[in-house]
Amino acid sequence: MTLKLDKLPDREAVKITFTASPELKAALNAYAEVYRRAYGQKESVADLIPYMLEAFMAGDGGFRRARKQLDDVPAVKPKPQAKET
Numbered sequence: 001m002t003l004k005l006d007k008l009p010d011r012e013a014v015k016i017t018f019t020a021s022p023e024l025k026a027a028l029n030a031y032a033e034v035y036r037r038a039y040g041q042k043e044s045v046a047d048l049i050p051y052m053l054e055a056f057m058a059g060d061g062g063f064r065r066a067r068k069q070l071d072d073v074p075a076v077k078p079k080p081q082a083k084e085t
Contacts, residue, residue: 005055007039008047018049 020028028045031052036042057063 003035003038005035005048005051007041008043008051011047018046 025045028049032043032045032048035048
């Protein structure tokens with residue numbers, strides 16, 4: 001099984017607060033379950049969200065081009081992650 005999001009690296013715990021519609025919450029829970037099945041490791045939705053957002057923003061060409069015009073905001077670059085073979 002292949003996901004766009006690679007297996008998360010080791011990291012310190014981070015707590016976030018996020019408000020979502022019931023449909024989005026269900027989809028995030030489903031993504032976390034698919035992630036568990038793909039990598040054999042359970043991750044909470046709260047742990048997955050920052051990496052999902054980083055991947056989304058790094059893959060958004062229009063956002064990257066527009067962001068170049070903002071001098072005071074650092075670019076979002078995906079963290080290198082080891083690919084499973």
